[in-house]
Amino acid sequence: MRILIISQYFSPDITAAAFRIGETADILAENGHSVSVICAKPHRSKGEEGDADSNYPVKRIGILPLNKGGMAAYILHYFSFVIGAIFSGIGIVRRFKPDIVWTTSPPLFVGIAGVFLSRLAGAPLVLDIRDIWPDSAVAVGQIGKGGAAFRMGRILEKWLYRRAAAITCVAQPMAQYLVQTAQRQDVTVIYNGPRRSALPQHETSLETRTTKTLLYAGNLGHAQGLDVLVSAFDQVAQTEAGEGWQLEIIGSGAVEAQLKSQAASGKSSNRIRFTGALNKAAALKKMASANLLFLNIKSDEAFELTIPSKVFDYMLTGVPVLAGIAGEGAQVLGQSGGNVLFKPSDHDELCRQMEHAFRDVERLETNARNNKKIVLENYSREASTGKLEQLFYTLSGQVKP
DSSP: OOOEOOEEEETTTTHHHHHHHHHHHHHHHHOOOEEEEEOSSSSSSSSSSSSSOOOEEEEEEEEOOOOOOOOHHHEEEHHHHHHHHHHHHHHHHHOOOOEEEEEEEEEETTHHHHHHHHHHHOOEEEEEEEEETTTHHTTTTTTTTHHHHHHHHHHHHHHHHHHOOOESSSHHHHHHHHHHHHHHHHHEEOOOOOOOOOOOOOOOGGGGGEEEEEEESSSSSSGGGHHHHHHHHHTTTTTTTTTTEEEEEOHHHHHHHHHHHHTTSSSGGGGGGEEEEHHHHHHHHHHOSSSSSEOOOOHHHHTSSSSOHHHHHHHHOOOOEEOOOOEEEEEEETTTSSOOOEEOOOOHHHHHHHHHHHHHHHHHHHHHHHHHHHHHHHOOOHHHHHHHHHHHHHHHTTOOO
């Protein structure tokens, strides 16, 4: 098939969206399909990789920066990609003649380009939903609930759902929401699992480490509630259970400066270090050599519908996870007996569970070896892409060779 993919985020951006779309595009191309990608130039947490090469054409669109300019800046930022994608896409569609157009949200505005270009191509549009928007934008404080931007988002959301030939998403609860909201049954779950080829190796054996490390790797944003991690570690590090433990935070984002200031003012500041953004391979290597990994997502109904891709990346390492998460993600982490859950963003419960995890880390490490098996057997990127590929064949009227 000829598959046109439209995504604002793409490698070498360091975001879950870039990993999801980039790895899926790679697998589709490896499976013999002709793939063409329209994306923005790298603009989110760009790491060490530079402008990554691929064996299929990637059209990168220059977009307006956010510059912390409020709602107007957000709208211009997102629409600059939509406009650029449409104008560049007209020529691409005429030359490439796609059989399928797959476009991913958020930002939901990207779907406008998907609708236009799929109509121009006479090809089915498959709309990929990674987070429910505008609800997720409300949850992180980008827009207010009930305001003009929220109402516009609701209208756009329903408009796009009606025009998609099919919808893909990242979790079962999200699929149920979309079935009810979009009033259609053709919603396919494409999990955000890792590639088998991304399997990391431990830098050192778990038994010979001289330090004990609690590690977070990912976006330093409002949704992650990392201020709770810093305050809880500062407290638990002073207890007997916390003796010898260090906290490492890998990544960059909107609250990076605040987190560094918070860490510097605590009693355990000499045991907290910030590494900055790393590419995925380097981050996975760091994760695999830690003793305990941290994950937290602010409590909100919109976030409970999804599964952060970090759940699967963490599980791939076989390292125990200390997680403040609800919904299907908590169910996935609960399967191995090697992970510890707490109520999202609950400081007191996090302190109790962190102390428990520090004391019981050896047993957790033994059980967490099953994390890798669970994620590879049930949630691999290769298996999910095969499911997506079959959907594309069905919609395009083609038969898989």
